[in-house]
Amino acid sequence: MTRRKFVQKVIKAGSAIIVGVWWLAKKTAPRKFVWAVKTRKYPGPLKPLRNIPKQSKWSG
Amino acid sequence: MCIIEPGQSGECRVRINVDGVLQTVVYGFPCSIHIDPIEKKPLFHFLPGTGILSIATVGCNLHCRNCQNWEISQANPEDTEALYPASEQLGKWWPPERLIKWTKRYGCPSLAYTYTDPIIFYEYTYDTAKLARAEGIRSVLVTAGYINREPWERLLEVVDAANIDLKGITNDFYVRICSGTLKPVQDALVLARASGILVEVTNLIIPTLNDRPEDIRELSRWVKMNLGSETPLHFSGFYPQYKMRHLPRTSLKMLEMAREIAMSEGLHYVYIGNVRSKEGENTYCPDCKSLLIERSGYTILQNHLKDGHCPDCGREIYGVWK
Numbered sequence: 001m002t003r004r005k006f007v008q009k010v011i012k013a014g015s016a017i018i019v020g021v022w023w024l025a026k027k028t029a030p031r032k033f034v035w036a037v038k039t040r041k042y043p044g045p046l047k048p049l050r051n052i053p054k055q056s057k058w059s060g
Numbered sequence: 061m062c063i064i065e066p067g068q069s070g071e072c073r074v075r076i077n078v079d080g081v082l083q084t085v086v087y088g089f090p091c092s093i094h095i096d097p098i099e100k101k102p103l104f105h106f107l108p109g110t111g112i113l114s115i116a117t118v119g120c121n122l123h124c125r126n127c128q129n130w131e132i133s134q135a136n137p138e139d140t141e142a143l144y145p146a147s148e149q150l151g152k153w154w155p156p157e158r159l160i161k162w163t164k165r166y167g168c169p170s171l172a173y174t175y176t177d178p179i180i181f182y183e184y185t186y187d188t189a190k191l192a193r194a195e196g197i198r199s200v201l202v203t204a205g206y207i208n209r210e211p212w213e214r215l216l217e218v219v220d221a222a223n224i225d226l227k228g229i230t231n232d233f234y235v236r237i238c239s240g241t242l243k244p245v246q247d248a249l250v251l252a253r254a255s256g257i258l259v260e261v262t263n264l265i266i267p268t269l270n271d272r273p274e275d276i277r278e279l280s281r282w283v284k285m286n287l288g289s290e291t292p293l294h295f296s297g298f299y300p301q302y303k304m305r306h307l308p309r310t311s312l313k314m315l316e317m318a319r320e321i322a323m324s325e326g327l328h329y330v331y332i333g334n335v336r337s338k339e340g341e342n343t344y345c346p347d348c349k350s351l352l353i354e355r356s357g358y359t360i361l362q363n364h365l366k367d368g369h370c371p372d373c374g375r376e377i378y379g380v381w382k
Contacts, residue, residue: 030063033210036075036183038087040153044137048146049093053166056094056114058175059128060101060202
């Protein structure tokens with residue numbers, strides 16, 4: 001192996017490692033803004049809505 | 061930041077990490093749908109005297125020990141009933157299209173995302189507000205403003221007004237009482253005001269916790285310096301709830317004192333809420349002091365505004381009036 005080829009291999013391997021580490025860090029780092037997927041299935045009980053014009057008892 | 065491990069839900073209880081995919085279990089499943097007077101939000105400078113279709117899902121990203129809606133904000137979706145439209149056969153949920161349809165059916169010019177916090181049903185709020193705008197319906201957020209910058213900026217693009225809580229003026233208050241921090245809320249307030257939507261601010265005064273005159277003065281100064289003297293500020297009365305049942309209600313005297321302090325600091329529109337007050341519910345012209353809107357509770361008794369201006373001196377009044 002020539003010296004030139006050896007240096008090229010080292011550069012390639014180093015680049016692959018850097019890209020891999022960057023990709024892994026990006027994938028595992030917590031994200032501040034994640035768009036959640038809707039499930040279309042509510043985990044709790046459902047009941048029919050009655051009397052929508054009635055003012056809410058809740059604050060706000 | 062809320063870090064959610066696989067199989068776990070977040071602080072809000074309604075956003076779940078399922079094998080690396082974040083899912084929202086409340087999209088389309090409100091636990092409360094009502095038509096309220098818009099003054100109840102409270103919004104005093106946005107379409108006064110109109111009804112507003114108001115929705116909430118279960119959950120919240122804060123855990124205020126004094127929460128007035130704790131039965132739905134601090135509950136699990138598994139234990140809380142969601143509503144479905146009894147008269148429609150199109151499925152037991154409320155897609156944004158159906159909410160808009162019902163808002164129009166009841167003649168409401170606007171839709172509020174309220175009671176708990178629209179931030180935890182963010183995707184539902186965003187999709188509905190975007191569609192509402194296209195259909196000529198305005199959207200109102202009633203929120204604690206505890207959100208990161210990027211999603212907040214995106215949400216502000218599709219809404220028209222917000223009432224944002226500023227629960228206290230010290231970080232210690234947010235940490236001890238709300239399980240949150242102050243800075244994100246202040247940032248959200250500044251961003252909202254800068255975005256051009258109508259912003260009103262609410263401060264709930266809790267006896268012994270945030271009722272010191274110096275705190276109220278500092279809060280008022282912060283509002284004036286960062287949001288402007290035109291920003292309406294509501295001082296709301298506390299009543300014993302949730303984990304704060306041992307504290308007394310806020311007195312009218314206390315609320316009137318807070319209003320006086322805020323006005324002496326240069327805020328033009330300062331209101332009193334949750335307690336009946338003779339003058340604290342009315343809007344006056346900041347220049348000539350004429351009575352512009354007289355209210356009693358959530359009812360408008362008189363509205364003298366002319367195209368958003370004082371009828372006596374012609375001063376423009378901050379707000380969305382039609």
